[in-house]
Amino acid sequence: MRYLSQIFQPVITIPRDAIIKNTEITCKSQKLLLECGLVRPTSAGFFTILPLARRVLNKLETLVHHCMEEIGAQRMSLPSLTAAKLWEKTGRLQDIGVELLKVEDRHGKKYVLSPTHEEAMADLLADIGPLSYKQLPLLLYQISNKFRDEPRPKHGLLRSREFSMLDAYGAHTTHACASETYDRVTNTYRKLFDTLQLPIHRVAAPSGAMGGTLSHEWQLTADTGEDILDMCLKCDRVVRAETVNDVCDKCASEMKRVNSIEVGHTFVLGERYSAALGAHYTARETTPTPIYMSCYGIGITRLLAASVEALGNDKALRWPDAIAPYRLLIIGPKEGSKEWSIGGWEEVQRLGQELEQVGLAGDVLLDDKHTHTIGRRMKAADRMGYPIIVVCGRSTTENPPKYELYTSKAVGYTAPILLTRTELITEVARIARNGNIDIQLASKRLYVLGFHGFSPTISYRTGFRGFYYQCRNKSGMSNYVVEAPAGPGPGGARISPVNIENASYSVLKRYNDIVKSKEDKREYRILETVVDPVHELAGSTGEIP
Structure with a gap:
């Protein structure tokens, strides 16, 4: 756990009315x-x-x-x-x-x-x-x-x-x-x-x-990119814009021209x-x-x-959660305030230690600039783009004390969620454990075996109902539906729930794409992740609104 004042960070402060040339x-x-x-x-x-x-x-x-x-x-x-x-x-x-x-x-x-x-x-x-x-x-x-x-x-x-x-x-x-x-x-x-x-x-x-x-x-894809791509608005076709590509040669749909940045290259030499x-x-x-x-x-x-x-946006950094400099920032009360007199700096430090123990070891930063207002520190935190911010504000004087939880958006942060200390630790733990999980699929039951430290990506695919996991074994990569009704799957194929016994796989992605249709009132089984090793994943049944 680090303190913000100890970070070597030579910030350049530009006056509000300055003209940049x-x-x-x-x-x-x-x-x-x-x-x-x-x-x-x-x-x-x-x-x-x-x-x-x-x-x-x-x-x-x-x-x-x-x-x-x-x-x-x-x-x-x-x-x-x-x-x-x-x-x-x-x-x-x-x-x-x-x-x-x-x-x-x-x-x-x-x-x-x-x-x-x-x-x-x-x-x-x-x-x-x-x-x-x-x-x-x-x-x-x-x-x-x-x-x-x-x-x-x-x-x-x-x-x-x-x-x-x-x-x-x-x-x-x-x-x-x-x-x-x-x-x-x-x-x-x-x-x-x-x-x-x-x-x-x-x-x-x-x-x-x-x-x-x-x-x-x-x-x-990024506006600043010096390369240009043509992307199909319907299918997944993407090509270099070396010639005029108004129509997709795969599905005959309209192509959109975008700027991009080359971040990798692969060759067979x-x-x-x-x-x-x-x-x-x-x-x-x-x-x-x-x-x-x-x-x-x-x-x-x-x-x-x-x-x-x-x-990011023009005024603030934003990061992929997996590589943010610190995943969570705690902003304590202003020195001399009522909240400060009740809890003080020691309580903020204890909170930081507790949050580090739920999957954020070494990834919690404490804002110890107590003489600044919470609003001023929140503005600076927004500019840095920390994925999670916890604020110890006025609500910490309530009984029981409540903390403000913010998560970053493209511009600004979500509206604060007021949580008790126990609720806060539980919610932060849930966010922190978004890592790749080794699972065992046996009789359509999932057991958590451990973590690799990679974040799964939620991807939305039109027409696919339920959940499926993209898994990988020694023979390659395969898609398996778990506790979901049969329906259109990736690439248009129809796939059904599977029963894989005594097999160990590494989850690469978890896709969640429940089609919300007023006409479709069928129930779908929702699988929730449980962190503790060798625990069956909890299941709950929910109806599509």
Whole structure:
């Protein structure tokens, strides 16, 4: 548990009537991250990441690690400097050219400050090879800082010269093997972005200077984005707006043009790098063959800024709940007030300790600026975008004392809910446990086994009645309806309740889409989550209004 006054957060306060003429501030994420004290520019395209932004990146990196490890990827670290001769061999030293930051050591050897590491990975595989076909497929990844000499660095962290990135590399025997890995990484990307509850779309794209046979961009829709997409208003078709796409080629419906930010990219590279740098594998009674490679990237610092672009407003930050700097802020009474005399600071601290114990360990922040009014502190909290705010206001003088609970919206916060201390702790615990849950499906009963720390996404699908869970087992991903009547399911298929006995699955998503129809008076069984291990999920029957 931290105190707000202890956070190193050099906030920039702009007078209310000030006229801003700084044309270098070009988007809201750049403006808000700077003014709220999360980043500080050092020179064009370079930034100091301050403590609150570092917490966001730590949480994001943790989610990425969990997702990558879950599909069998192994973490490693490659040096930032790569020998320029490797880039010459693959032809990218000339192809990328001036965007590469280059250095030369005292012996005259030339290096590249790598924007990506395909050459370094292929060189590593060549150095230890040839590999046996039994060692493949292999998936390695790292999260590290990359460098690019942007001609016009702008939009803050969205286009900087130094940036943090996940880059993963697959080594395979064939295109079919690479495609299987590609699908697994695609699924884990979807899981990650669903956890963040961001509107990110996978879009087919040219391979460009990277080369290869298959390429997809992962695009987050946002007004500030420099890329343009055409999105179908009816189906899930999304394409790059390289030509005029007025009508969807999938369902013939109208297309909508939107701006977007590229936050990730995936490639099947083939043999371009392995053949050039001598990375081979051997099979039974065959000569060494170039390894078939794939690669996968997510811009970590870019994703932070893009999240603010997508969720924030012109005056306030907003975060995906899973990566907010702190998930809960407690605002105590003003010093000297009646509420202060009754409870005081000690009572606020005790409340913070109790809330930390219900799933928010290390994620509770206490606003200890007691001399400021609650209204002033609430305004500052709104600007920071904490997902949950608890205010110890006038109602704490009642018997029993009541606390104000706020949750963030796109603009402002929800109307306060007055709760007793017990009710508050229960409600915060309910919110805090929105994590991925390992469940056992047995005779249509669900048992909680533990948490992975990922937030499930609620998705709305027209025409689907009841609940279904998207589960994953060793053979892949499957959808199962639990305690719901038969009805139209994903993709138009009709699916019914299932009975899965003695099987363990990992829940990726929980979809809740009950069609509210006045004509439809059937009852649906509502499943509620219970946190305690090995407890059956509670069920209640409700009627559709």
